[in-house]
Amino acid sequence: MVKLARAFYEQQDVCKIAKSLLGKVLVTQFNSLRTAGIIVETEAYAGVTDKASHASNGRRTARTEIMYADGGVAYVYLCYGIHHLFNVVTNKKDVPHAVLVRAVEPVEGIDVMMERTGKIRFDHTLTAGPGSLTRALGINTRHTGVVLDGDVIWIEDAPKIPSAQIIAGTRVGVAYAKEDALLPYRFSIRNNPWVSKGKGLDQIPV
C-alpha cells in the first residue's frame, strides 16, 4: 500500500480532495497497535470565504493555527467539549482549507476499536460520525499537527471511487453559516452502510 504524499494534500480544489479521499484508507499506528478504516464520508471546508469554516474570514486562533500550515498535516479539534474531530489540512501554506473525515468502514484492528469504544455490537455506530471514528482509531487533539506522510497517522491510496458512486449533500450542523450551509460540500459513497446518519445529506449525484 502506498501512502498519499504531500503533493496530494497540497492540491487547491478542496472539494476534489474530499471526493478523492473516499475509498482511501485512514490508518493509525500507536505503539504497534494498528487500526484502519476505508473513508466513506467527508466534508470540505473552503477556508476564508467559507462561513462554515473555522478559518472563515481569515480567523486565526491558537486552535486553528494549524489550518494555515502547508497541506498534509492533521487538524484535530474538540467539539462540544467532548468529541475529537479529525481533519486533513489541504492546499498551500496560508490557505486554510481542510477536509473533515465523517465516517470510515473498519478494515483492520476491529478488536482494538471495540475495546477503545466499549462497543459490544459490531455495527456502523463503531465508526459512523466524526466523533465516533476518532474514538475508534485513537485519534485526539494531541494529534493536531501530525504529518500525514509519517508513521503515526496516514492515508493509503486506493482506486478512485467512480463519480457515479458518489453522492453530495449539505454539511451537517452548519446552519449558522447561512447561505454557505447550502453548499453541496458533503460527500459519501452511495449506499455504503458505514456512512453516518447525520441530517443534511441530499441524494444529489456528483
Added chain:
DNA sequence: CCGTCGATCTCCT
C-alpha cells in the same frame, strides 16, 4: 421510532 438533554472545551459577544 422519536425528541430531549447532558457532557463541559474553545471562541465570540
Added chain:
DNA sequence: GGAGATCGACGGG
C-alpha cells in the same frame, strides 16, 4: 453567557 463541523442515554409513543 451562549453556541458549536456531536453522541449516547433515556423516556414516551
